[in-house]
Amino acid sequence: GNTFYDVRIPGLKLKVIQVDGQNIEPVTVDEFRFGPRETCDVLVEPRDEAYTIFSQSMDRTGYARGTLATRVGLEAPVPAVDKPQWLTMADMMGGMGGMGGMGGMGGMGGMGGMGGMGGMGGMGGMQGMSQAGMQGMDHSSMGMQGMNHGTMAMDHSQHAMGGMKADASLTVPSTKARHAKTEYGATTDMRVDMARTNLDDPGIGLRDTGRRVLTLADQHTIGGPLDKRGPGREVELHLTGNMERYSWSIDGVEFGQFAP
Known part of the structure; x- marks a missing residue:
């Protein structure tokens, strides 16, 4: 911080x-x-x-x-x-639609220092992880749960893909996460079921200041996207980990365990 x-x-x-x-x-x-x-x-x-x-x-x-x-x-x-400002679950977990993935958080006794999270009443519409909110993870953070790397909030639907039509369903990022079997285990203490692409989120400490803050959604390359092709498929990657152990992984698989 x-x-x-x-x-x-x-x-x-x-x-x-x-x-x-x-x-x-x-x-x-x-x-x-x-x-x-x-x-x-x-x-x-x-x-x-x-x-x-x-x-x-x-x-x-x-x-x-x-x-x-x-x-x-x-x-x-x-x-x-x-x-x-205190970080809340809104800064770490997506839409919070169903927190069924929190089974690994049984040992929450050590979280007593989170007193600033008292105002978490209505958690239904919580925002996803923000790059700006958890910068060290940004530039964020970006809410990698269910992030559509093919679109990145840019509408490519009008671009041809070398004579092949782009899949219209891929022009909008997915919101429902699909969890791999490897995400269920001791190395992952929570999972996000409802992801959110929050490129327009200023981040923790900047949301209610009354000042206009630069966000990722404001940043558009001059002349439009360099790659004019439309998305051909969605690649879904989940940033996972166990905060009590301070271990991080992709889809629950740690570095060194991935197959080529």
């Missing part, structure tokens, strides 16, 4: 023109989140005054600041760090 930062310049809009070296259709925001090795190129139009470049850590334990000014010695007010 302290290696991902939320960046803004109070009093100025940020026009994002490039993300991670890729030119995108310009989008104007108040704030963006990024992490190690990520880049975000923005344009600003400052007036003849000082501005604070404010970058607070995602866990809200501290911040870094800089000053954008027309001459040496000018400073602008430094905003207060936002209040930290």
